[in-house]
Amino acid sequence: MLDSKLSGFSSAQINKKRFRVGEEIVRGLLFLAAFLSVITTFSIVAVLAQEAATFFSEVSFWDFLSGTKWTPLLEPRSFGVLPLVGGTLLIVVGAALIAIPIGLASAIYLAEYSSDQVRSVVKPILEVLAGIPTVVYGYFALTFITPLLEIVLPSTKIFNAASGSIVVGIMVLPMVASLCDDALRAVPSSLRQAGYALGATQFEVILRVALPAALSGIMASFVLAASRAIGETMAVTLAAGATPNLTFNPLESIQTMTAYIVQVSLGDTPAGTVEYQTIFAVASLLFAMTLSLNIFAQKILNRFREVYD
Amino acid sequence: MKNQSLRQRYAIGRIFHLVCVGLTWLGVFVLFILLFHVSREGVAWLDLQFLDSFPSRFPQKAGIKSALLGTVWLISFTATISIPVGVAAAIYLEEYPKRSGISHFIEINIANLAGVPSIVYGILGLVIFVRFMGFGRSIVAGSLTMSLLILPVIIIAAREALRAVPTSIRQSAFALGATHWQTIRSQVLPVALPGILTGVILALSRAVGETAPLIMIGALTYVAFVPEGPMDPFTVLPIQIFNWASRPQDEFHQVAAAGIIVLLVVLLMMNGVAIWIRHWAERRQR
Numbered sequence: 001m002l003d004s005k006l007s008g009f010s011s012a013q014i015n016k017k018r019f020r021v022g023e024e025i026v027r028g029l030l031f032l033a034a035f036l037s038v039i040t041t042f043s044i045v046a047v048l049a050q051e052a053a054t055f056f057s058e059v060s061f062w063d064f065l066s067g068t069k070w071t072p073l074l075e076p077r078s079f080g081v082l083p084l085v086g087g088t089l090l091i092v093v094g095a096a097l098i099a100i101p102i103g104l105a106s107a108i109y110l111a112e113y114s115s116d117q118v119r120s121v122v123k124p125i126l127e128v129l130a131g132i133p134t135v136v137y138g139y140f141a142l143t144f145i146t147p148l149l150e151i152v153l154p155s156t157k158i159f160n161a162a163s164g165s166i167v168v169g170i171m172v173l174p175m176v177a178s179l180c181d182d183a184l185r186a187v188p189s190s191l192r193q194a195g196y197a198l199g200a201t202q203f204e205v206i207l208r209v210a211l212p213a214a215l216s217g218i219m220a221s222f223v224l225a226a227s228r229a230i231g232e233t234m235a236v237t238l239a240a241g242a243t244p245n246l247t248f249n250p251l252e253s254i255q256t257m258t259a260y261i262v263q264v265s266l267g268d269t270p271a272g273t274v275e276y277q278t279i280f281a282v283a284s285l286l287f288a289m290t291l292s293l294n295i296f297a298q299k300i301l302n303r304f305r306e307v308y309d
Numbered sequence: 310m311k312n313q314s315l316r317q318r319y320a321i322g323r324i325f326h327l328v329c330v331g332l333t334w335l336g337v338f339v340l341f342i343l344l345f346h347v348s349r350e351g352v353a354w355l356d357l358q359f360l361d362s363f364p365s366r367f368p369q370k371a372g373i374k375s376a377l378l379g380t381v382w383l384i385s386f387t388a389t390i391s392i393p394v395g396v397a398a399a400i401y402l403e404e405y406p407k408r409s410g411i412s413h414f415i416e417i418n419i420a421n422l423a424g425v426p427s428i429v430y431g432i433l434g435l436v437i438f439v440r441f442m443g444f445g446r447s448i449v450a451g452s453l454t455m456s457l458l459i460l461p462v463i464i465i466a467a468r469e470a471l472r473a474v475p476t477s478i479r480q481s482a483f484a485l486g487a488t489h490w491q492t493i494r495s496q497v498l499p500v501a502l503p504g505i506l507t508g509v510i511l512a513l514s515r516a517v518g519e520t521a522p523l524i525m526i527g528a529l530t531y532v533a534f535v536p537e538g539p540m541d542p543f544t545v546l547p548i549q550i551f552n553w554a555s556r557p558q559d560e561f562h563q564v565a566a567a568g569i570i571v572l573l574v575v576l577l578m579m580n581g582v583a584i585w586i587r588h589w590a591e592r593r594q595r
Contacts, residue, residue: 026490027405033397037418037464040457044429047436105332113326114333122333129340131511131576133518135547136347136569139554143562144346170339177336201315203322224424231426233521234547238554258428258521265431265525271440283432287425294424 048287051280058274064281070244070255072278073264083244084282087161087254091236094165094250095172095229100222102169103176107218110177111184112206130174138238141167146239155251159241162250167235172225179224183217184210220297227293231286233258257286347573351566359567363533364549368560373568375532376549379448380517380575382536383545386452387459387516392509394456395463399505402464403471404493423461430458431525439526446527447540454522459512466508470501503590510583514576520547546572 056064059079067080106126110119145163149156156162187210195205211218241253242263255263261279269275313321354368362372398419402412434454444450474497482492498505523545532544546568553565 023488023490027401030397030401030405033394034401034412034415034464036394036398037415037422037460040422040433040460041418043437044425044433047433048429051436102332102336105329106336109329109333113329122337125337125340129336131514131518131580132343133520133547133572133576135518135520135551135554136343136572139550139562139565139569140343140346142554143350143566144342170336173336201318201322203325204318206325227424231428233426233428234551238551258426261428261432262521262524265435265527280432283429287429290424290426291421294421298420 044287048280048284051277052284055274055277055281058277059281068246070260072275077274079278079281081257081282081285083246084255084257084260085285086246086248087240087244088230088256088258090161090248090250090254091165091168091232091240091256092226092229094162095169096222096226098166098169099173099176099225099229103173103221103225104180104218106173106177107180107184108206108211110181112202112210126174126177129170130178132171134171134232134234135238137167137171138235141235141239149251153251157241157251157253159239159243159253160251161240161254164236164240164254164256165250167239168229168232171232171235172228175228176221176225179221180214180218183214183221186217187213216300216303220300223293223297223300227290227297230293231258231290232256233262237262257282261286344573347566347569350563351568351570354563354567355570359564360571364552368558368564371553371561371564373546373549373571375535376544376546376568377571378535379528379532379543380545382448382539382543383451383455383523384513384517386448386539387455388509388513390452391456391459391463391512395460395509395512396467396505398460399464399467399471400493400498403468404489404497419461419464423465426521427458427519428521428525430454431522433457434522434526445540446542448536448543449539450526451523451528451543451545452539454526455516455519458519458522459516462512462515463509466512467501467505470504470508471497473504474500503586507583507587510579510586514579514583517545517576517579518547518572520545520551523548524551546575 064079064081066082067078068082069078069080070083071078106122110122114122141163145166146156146158146160149160149163191209191213192205195209200208236256237259240256240259242255242259243253244255244260245252247254260282264275264279359372360377361374362370363375364373365371398415402416407413431454434450434457438444438450438453439446442450444453478496478500479492482496487496528542528544528548532542536543550565550568550572553561553568556562
């Protein structure tokens with residue numbers, strides 16, 4: 001009697017155990033899938049660091065960062081990355097001039113003024129704008145915006161930074177609009193009502209209550225947009241040109257860091273040469289810039305987030 | 310503001326309102342200009358011959374067959390790789406109790422990976438898949454690279470879908486004696502499926518439009534054959550468009566516009582399916 005009870009107990013125990021093994025295997029597999037992201041991050045860093053290290057054993061780090069001439073494919077070679085960084089920044093500043101005012105204005109309109117019907121029309125349209133592939137924007141810049149610029153400003157080159165930065169601005173605009181819209185809608189309406197109760201007009205409530213309360217989200221969206229603009233590749237490759245050029249004139253042809261990487265990989269550069277290693281050095285810089293901007297945006301969100309009940 | 314009359318304050322407000330309305334519709338207007346410009350340039354070149362021809366030196370003979378089929382190959386493989394892995398990662402992060410710091414660390418990694426420029430993924434794919442693993446410039450190498458690129462997007466979307474499943478469903482399954490995995494597999498996943506699918510399709514449509522990483526891994530710009538297996542070289546729609554658009558001749562720009570129309574139609578169909586699934590799921594829930 002006691003025996004059978006005991007054995008029954010132990011077989012249940014075994015059953016339970018076998019079940020748990022299956023559960024643990026599944027859990028392990030799911031964990032591996034999640035852990036793949038960590039592996040990916042470390043692979044990116046390792047791959048970039050390895051080739052970049054070889055590059056920096058031949059070219060001094062300081063010459064790379066402070067040099068103003070970038071001619072790695074032609075003799076005499078020079079590996080100063082500043083023209084590429086300058087080209088990239090020209091694109092980023094131009095894109096910000098387009099995306100920040102229009103994106104923020106759209107967000108204010110959608111969150112503070114528009115009716116639900118207008119919102120249900122405009123939001124999907126902005127989403128479509130965000131979903132258009134970057135190569136299409138590059139085509140648009142090359143065949144529509146550049147000819148338009150040539151009419152207005154005849155000194156415009158066929159490839160120029162201006163048309164590249166305009167399309168990059170259009171491209172990141174939906175992201176700015178959507179993130180600012182989220183930030184504004186997270187501001188509780190009780191704050192706005194308090195503003196109205198004190199006699200403020202709607203504009204004053206937006207300017208002095210809603211925007212300051214949403215400031216962390218808005219600033220973070222600007223930083224994220226800058227990060228996206230830095231990493232943008234196809235539109236600037238098609239429209240902004242392939243001449244590393246340290247200039248502040250947006251009508252001239254320039255080359256961004258991303259466009260340089262594309263140019264090298266389109267050519268037949270054998271692995272192991274210095275030309276091949278330059279793309280890893282440039283990509284490391286690109287990766288460091290976007291990563292620090294993304295972390296900075298996260299910091300803004302955490303540091304300045306106003307928590308409302 | 311002290312010295313302003315109420316009328317002035319309202320006037321400023323109205324001007325600001327108008328500025329916001331104007332700038333918003335400017336964004337919408339740009340989209341229509343873009344679509345109008347592309348269709349005006351490209352529609353004349355769009356015919357069956359264009360869909361059924363290989364690229365050519367002559368714009369009249371150029372077609373998009375190899376790029377279109379290359380895209381289909383690439384996206385099928387990318388979906389096969391990225392959906393199981395992405396959904397599994399989302400389940401782990403959303404359904405299992407957080408184990409010390411590791412889950413948090415994984416989450417930080419995913420958030421950062423989502424912000425890495427696509428061209429950097431291309432470099433990763435070139436070194437790891439093309440060179441180190443020896444897949445060459447093949448569909449497999451391209452799909453693996455694309456999968457890594459869209460995994461963060463899939464994980465984030467799938468987590469949101471899982472989070473939307475009411476806790477009561479899990480609790481009733483546990484109360485009936487189901488194990489953790491049984492609960493997830495037969496109760497949580499079916500409810501979350503439409504949301505997951507919508508997110509997955511949107512992530513895949515991003516992969517359809519991506520160009521830079523595939524240029525890095527060396528997807529060819531001139532492919533005059535249809536890939537027959539996963540180890541074949543290939544090209545895709547955006548690369549073919551890039552190739553045509555970067556030529557100086559106007560005819561090729563128009564051919565590029567025709568290619569863009571094809572690409573946008575593919576994307577539109579994918580988004581249509583995603584919207585339809587969302588709509589269908591909402592109706593089923595009622």
